[in-house]
Amino acid sequence: MSEVHAARRSRLRSRCSPAGSVAALVSRPANVRYLAGSAPSGGSGPCEVPPGAALLVSHAGDDVLFGHWNPARDPAGPQPGEDGGLRAVTLDGDADPAVAAAEWAARDGAEILAVEEHHLTVARHRDVAAAASGMKLADLGCAVEGQRLVKDEEEIAALRVAAEITDRALGELLESILVGRTERHLALELERRLVDHGADGPAFSTSVATGSHSGLAGHRPTDRRVEEGDFLTVRLGARFRGYRCQIGRTFVIGTSPADWQIELYEVVFAAQRAAREALTPGAEYREVDRAARNVLAAAGHSTALGPVTGRGVGLEIGEDPRLSPAAMGRLGPCVPVTVEPGVHLPGRGGVRIDDTLVVRSPADGGPELLTITTKELLAL
Missing domain, CATH: 3.40.350.10 (Creatinase/prolidase N-terminal domain)
Known part of the structure; x- marks a missing residue:
């Protein structure tokens, strides 16, 4: 190199x-x-x-x-x-x-x-x-x-490996018993699994949020225990050869989700999908952000989305570009970004769905999804 x-x-x-x-x-x-x-x-x-x-x-x-x-x-x-x-x-x-x-x-x-x-x-x-x-x-x-800003194929290959490691660590956690375990314990276990599978370490501080904490951006794990009926939000990423990815998923603990949980999840999923579909070379940063915000606003959650819908990733989480309402600029091919909308309802909880993707032209198959853990609302 x-x-x-x-x-x-x-x-x-x-x-x-x-x-x-x-x-x-x-x-x-x-x-x-x-x-x-x-x-x-x-x-x-x-x-x-x-x-x-x-x-x-x-x-x-x-x-x-x-x-x-x-x-x-x-x-x-x-x-x-x-x-x-x-x-x-x-x-x-x-x-x-x-x-x-x-x-x-x-x-x-x-x-x-x-x-x-x-x-x-x-x-x-x-x-x-x-x-x-x-x-x-x-x-x-x-x-x-x-x-x-634009990554070469060596950089994108490192991001792919980081995403594979992250998906494996998250997938293994979902196969374990979660009820009764604390947010802090689950976060530590996820970070250990990242290293076990070849990561240099976590890409950022792993966030595990359950119950009323779920859906909060940047939530720091506490000693709150996972309970039946909770939403469980997990955000993590691996660092491999310096390159970092991000994934966020929300699950329901128990046999079946409540109606309000299904409705909220479907809204956030639709917002995330709209933003992902807007990731094309030449698209304005703020247009990608607007695609997600419009979906949330139509469902009555106009103030729920934070300052950004997504951000660049690479050697850092939070590189350029920023996908935000005031961001100026247009996407180019081979630019890796996150798409990470979320809604938090105070006192109840919420949903976050994050993915890391690489902008590709339609001729090349459209945006390349690096984090492939299912986005189906699983009951664990």
């Missing part, structure tokens, strides 16, 4: 080059991971990029990754040499990788240093500016996030 990451850095360099002798300092962790992948290693395999690392994409093409490597995790550490045009530099003590990158760029003769102002704190930006002696500081903006 070193060639892939080198090509990504080259695209970023080309974007900066019209402004002159520009070096780009990348500090946002997901962006560093996207451009560097891993560091060249002195051991049998590549080193993981350490937390807090910074990447200097040089105007001259000699890119450098700065960081504090953990000997316990990477005993051999990064090589002093290069891999695919990337050099790794190990820092000592409390040295700030972003400051070290700025000092390197100054010595390297760059005239302008473009930094990710949306990621740096004020204090850190001040330190970088002090280190960038003789250089002008500019804002790199969201240039790397823009590159990350």
Whole structure:
């Protein structure tokens, strides 16, 4: 993959080059991971990029990754040499990788240093500016996030594996006895199952919500126990090779759902289906959002949907694009997104249905559904 990451850095360099002798300092962790992948290693395999690392994409093409490597995790550490045009530099003590990158760029003769102002704190930006002696500081903006928007086939393959792991973990949980178990216990079990099936870890904090908690977005599991007649909402995702997916499903505990549960579930399912069907190249972000909101509004739940119907996924949950009422832009092919409408009725509970999909053209079969666990309202 070193060639892939080198090509990504080259695209970023080309974007900066019209402004002159520009070096780009990348500090946002997901962006560093996207451009560097891993560091060249002195051991049998590549080193993981350490937390807090910074990447200097040089105007001259000699890119450098700065960081504090953990000997316990990477005993051999990064090589002093290069891999695919990337050099790794190990820092000592409390040295700030972003400051070290700025000092390197100054010595390297760059005239302008473009930094990710949306990621740096004020204090850190001040330190970088002090280190960038003789250089002008500019804002790199969201240039790397823009590159990350459309995924290549290697990235989509990682997302597929993450989705397969997630589906397996959820499917196994549904075969177990749930009544009497707490939300917290079920969430921990799901995360253990993700790792057992090959995930690097959970993509985000697993949410299990039962009874009056069900349907709440971002609910943190509690010690509430699952009871007969409850709605049970589960939201989870696996992280595989850095890439993350999301699934959300709602079930009924007991022999059969109540009429109000069936009605609410059908409304949310229809909203989710409408949004999924709107995922075509060229569709406006807000049109996808509107497709779901219109269904919910017609059923009397106009205020139920949160700020977004869906969001981009990849190295992060919540990347661009945002499928929201005010979002500007249009979908392109090979853009992975979630579709995640929900309705919560205070004191009663609610329904959420989340999927991860990849935007594809109708000629390619339409949106590719990655999370395939049934959306039928199961009674468990």
